[in-house]
Amino acid sequence: MNGDKRAQQVQQIIDYLVREVVGRSEVRISADMPLVSSGLIDSMALVNILLKLEDVTHMRIPAGKVQPKDMDTVDLMFATAQRVGKPRK
Amino acid sequence: MWYNEDESDTVTFGEFVRLAQAQAANLLDQGMRAGDSVVLVMPQGIPLMAAFAGAVLAGGVPAILAYPNFKVDPVKYASGLAGVAQNLKTRLVLVDEGFPPEFSVHLRVADDAVLLRAGKTSTSVAKTLLRVHADPDPDALAFIQHSAGTTGLQKGVALSHDAVLAQLEHLATALRIDDRDRIYSWLPLYHDMGLIACFMLPLVYHLPIVMQAPVDWVVRPGTMLEVISRHRCTLAWVPNFALQFMARRVRPEDRREYQLSSLRALINCSEPVRATSLDEFQGIYGAYGLYPAALQSSYAMAENVFAVTQSEIGEPPRRLWVDPRRFWSDHVAIPTDAGAEGALCFVSSGRCLPSNRIQVVAADGAALPDGAVGEILIRSDSLFTGYYNRPDLTAQALRDGWYWSGDLGFVVDGELYVVGRKKDLIIVAGKNIHPQDIEAIVSSHPAIHDGRAVAFGLYNPDLGTEDIVVVAEAEHENELSNARAIEAALRNAIVAELDVAPRAVYVKPPRWIVKSTAGKPARSTTREKLIAEQPELQRLNRHEW
Numbered sequence: 001m002n003g004d005k006r007a008q009q010v011q012q013i014i015d016y017l018v019r020e021v022v023g024r025s026e027v028r029i030s031a032d033m034p035l036v037s038s039g040l041i042d043s044m045a046l047v048n049i050l051l052k053l054e055d056v057t058h059m060r061i062p063a064g065k066v067q068p069k070d071m072d073t074v075d076l077m078f079a080t081a082q083r084v085g086k087p088r089k
Numbered sequence: 090m091w092y093n094e095d096e097s098d099t100v101t102f103g104e105f106v107r108l109a110q111a112q113a114a115n116l117l118d119q120g121m122r123a124g125d126s127v128v129l130v131m132p133q134g135i136p137l138m139a140a141f142a143g144a145v146l147a148g149g150v151p152a153i154l155a156y157p158n159f160k161v162d163p164v165k166y167a168s169g170l171a172g173v174a175q176n177l178k179t180r181l182v183l184v185d186e187g188f189p190p191e192f193s194v195h196l197r198v199a200d201d202a203v204l205l206r207a208g209k210t211s212t213s214v215a216k217t218l219l220r221v222h223a224d225p226d227p228d229a230l231a232f233i234q235h236s237a238g239t240t241g242l243q244k245g246v247a248l249s250h251d252a253v254l255a256q257l258e259h260l261a262t263a264l265r266i267d268d269r270d271r272i273y274s275w276l277p278l279y280h281d282m283g284l285i286a287c288f289m290l291p292l293v294y295h296l297p298i299v300m301q302a303p304v305d306w307v308v309r310p311g312t313m314l315e316v317i318s319r320h321r322c323t324l325a326w327v328p329n330f331a332l333q334f335m336a337r338r339v340r341p342e343d344r345r346e347y348q349l350s351s352l353r354a355l356i357n358c359s360e361p362v363r364a365t366s367l368d369e370f371q372g373i374y375g376a377y378g379l380y381p382a383a384l385q386s387s388y389a390m391a392e393n394v395f396a397v398t399q400s401e402i403g404e405p406p407r408r409l410w411v412d413p414r415r416f417w418s419d420h421v422a423i424p425t426d427a428g429a430e431g432a433l434c435f436v437s438s439g440r441c442l443p444s445n446r447i448q449v450v451a452a453d454g455a456a457l458p459d460g461a462v463g464e465i466l467i468r469s470d471s472l473f474t475g476y477y478n479r480p481d482l483t484a485q486a487l488r489d490g491w492y493w494s495g496d497l498g499f500v501v502d503g504e505l506y507v508v509g510r511k512k513d514l515i516i517v518a519g520k521n522i523h524p525q526d527i528e529a530i531v532s533s534h535p536a537i538h539d540g541r542a543v544a545f546g547l548y549n550p551d552l553g554t555e556d557i558v559v560v561a562e563a564e565h566e567n568e569l570s571n572a573r574a575i576e577a578a579l580r581n582a583i584v585a586e587l588d589v590a591p592r593a594v595y596v597k598p599p600r601w602i603v604k605s606t607a608g609k610p611a612r613s614t615t616r617e618k619l620i621a622e623q624p625e626l627q628r629l630n631r632h633e634w
Contacts, residue, residue: 023566023598036162042600046160047308063304064132066159067189068166 059085112143123148245477256394256471273322275306285395350378388438400439515546556592
């Protein structure tokens with residue numbers, strides 16, 4: 001995938017996390033920052049984050065193949081989408 | 090049939106038996122003896138079901154533990170797993186090959202414990218099967234179910250072969266099971282609804298079952314209705330919250346292909362049945378062929394294997410409107426008109442299954458008449474043997490042949506109405522307040538996430554009675570800027586409906602409330618979290634009984 005497009009997708013997820021999940025605009029999130037293990041986001045938010053990741057990547061991600069550690073940073077989320085995701089029908 | 094969106098896997102009954110036999114042979118090869126407990130930690134699917142059936146076939150006593158998924162908190166999962174595994178003191182643990190290694194350490198509870206990787210099967214099935222216990226002692230343990238609760242506090246409910254088979258026979262009778270039935274389930278196999286209604290029942294009665302993983306349903310709740318439509322399923326069970334979840338979360342454009350007329354019973358079970366949830370679901374899915382009488386109710390628990398009551402198949406569960414003043418002040422359900430001001434609506438969980446009896450008793454154990462609210466006691470031929478390795482808890486719960494459920498309810502015309510849990514009861518100046526009623530009032534506020542409210546009592550030494558404390562989650566983060574006004578509105582609504590004033594109402598961000606493994610708000614853990622966060626509550630908490 002072209003690097004610019006990936007960078008855009010990463011930014012879309014970060015914006016979503018700041019706006020909809022953390023809900024505080026002053027929070028800065030980087031792609032390699034631990035999210036759940038650091039307590040920044042609650043694991044219960046992961047269902048919505050997974051759905052957002054599907055929208056952004058245009059992939060379908062089988063939830064059963066994803067473990068907690070696979071979603072702990074934005075970089076890991078994209079690596080997981082790459083590993084287990086399938087193109088959307 | 091095992092279903093997910095991209096691939097499905099179908100096994101016939103004969104193929105399933107062979108898979109189970111291979112697993113039985115494998116366990117016997119590993120030195121499992123009759124009566125040994127076997128812990129299964131595998132993702133939901135056909136291999137897990139085959140391992141469970143194989144362990145029973147080989148005379149073992151299997152217990153399924155929850156498998157981690159992406160949305161569990163790893164710390165909580167690890168501590169829950171360690172607690173449950175410790176209590177089971179098992180020597181044999183069958184673990185999926187993909188089980189995250191960081192959790193494995195929590196499974197090894199004995200020095201000689203054997204961690205077996207699932208997927209390995211024995212080559213000597215035929216030979217080993219000669220050792221299989223084809224005719225087990227009816228009183229011997231068949232398996233262990235875990236009661237719902239926050240993970241670390243779960244109790245292992247030990248069930249005999251006799252109890253399981255008695256329950257299945259009564260359940261099949263109440264449901265009028267026949268060979269045209271086909272069951273759908275996304276329910277976890279480590280809970281009674283998933284294990285008994287959606288695995289043991291179809292196994293024993295040779296009914297087809299279409300199943301998917303709980304996590305797949307949570308991410309895409311509409312898949313349940315899609316699969317039921319496609320495979321013409323006739324029976325399914327869900328907890329109350331799932332009805333509202335599917336009514337609100339499935340987009341209208343995704344509903345077009347639904348055809349739900351095959352469903353003859355969609356049974357609301359495992360939490361108090363709410364008329365508003367039934368109506369909301371029916372209001373949307375009636376247009377897709379769902380018969381009003383298909384929405385059914387049941388009262389069930391692991392300690393009775395599964396169901397105690399079931400509503401009459403083919404008729405909607407009965408509803409009873411009761412006088413609110415008499416209910417709150419005298420704890421008695423006096424029927425009134427549906428349109429009467431403030432009338433409370435309760436949905437019946439139905440009548441007792443054959444050979445099941447219910448008694449409603451007061452705090453001193455005295456039997457109460459019809460309509461009076463008290464603790465529900467159960468007697469049946471499918472009661473549990475005891476809590477595994479916990480004679481202390483068994484002695485508290487099983488007395489003189491009756492199981493003391495800790496649930497509160499009343500009986501009218503032979504129908505059971507469940508109203509809440511005894512241990513959570515809040516008593517304010519002699520008046521019993523069920524936290525569920527406060528939570529329902531709070532949940533109905535548009536700024537609050539439905540079902541995400543917890544109410545509890547805190548002893549106030551200045552007043553000599555309990556104070557009510559309420560915490561609820563905002564529907565959206567941006568509503569928090571208006572938290573004070575919402576808190577005031579919630580307080581007013583509670584005062585208006587229940588005539589008691591809460592001491593404190595807190596509105597917290599989405600996903601703040603702690604949930605149990607069954608997905609319900611965990612009242613006691615949420616209470617501890619709130620007290621830790623709010624110093625003004627800590628003074629009161631020090632004076633708890």
